[in-house]
Amino acid sequence: MHTYADIGSGLNDQRRSLLRLLRDVALHKFDLLVVHYSDRLARFGLAVIRQYLASWAVRLEVIHPTVIESAPHAELITDLTAILYSFMGKLYRLRRLSR
Numbered sequence: 460m461h462t463y464a465d466i467g468s469g470l471n472d473q474r475r476s477l478l479r480l481l482r483d484v485a486l487h488k489f490d491l492l493v494v495h496y497s498d499r500l501a502r503f504g505l506a507v508i509r510q511y512l513a514s515w516a517v518r519l520e521v522i523h524p525t526v527i528e529s530a531p532h533a534e535l536i537t538d539l540t541a542i543l544y545s546f547m548g549k550l551y552r553l554r555r556l557s558r
Contacts, residue, residue, distance in 0.1 A: 461489060472501065484515045493520045502541040 461483065465474035477500075483489065492512060494500050501508055512519050530536070
């Protein structure tokens with residue numbers, strides 16, 4: 460069992476552990492990826508990550524789905540939530556820098 464942990468936002472696609480995870484997928488180190496929440500893996504581009512995992516025969520299991528994926532507007536709700544978190548993160552960074 461491998462554990463990948465980053466301190467940072469799911470908006471950041473340059474997280475060390477995320478990049479290591481993607482390399483390990485290509486090295487066939489596992490066939491199941493389990494995450495608590497999908498936004499911890501990525502806020503945007505999750506569909507691309509899912510396709511990448513599937514191309515290496517790795518299944519993604521989300522323990523606590525935040526939005527029921529079969530809901531008619533699930534993708535829209537997920538995208539709007541991600542945009543809000545993105546703006547909140549930028550606002551907090553600006554506040555921290557202005558101190």
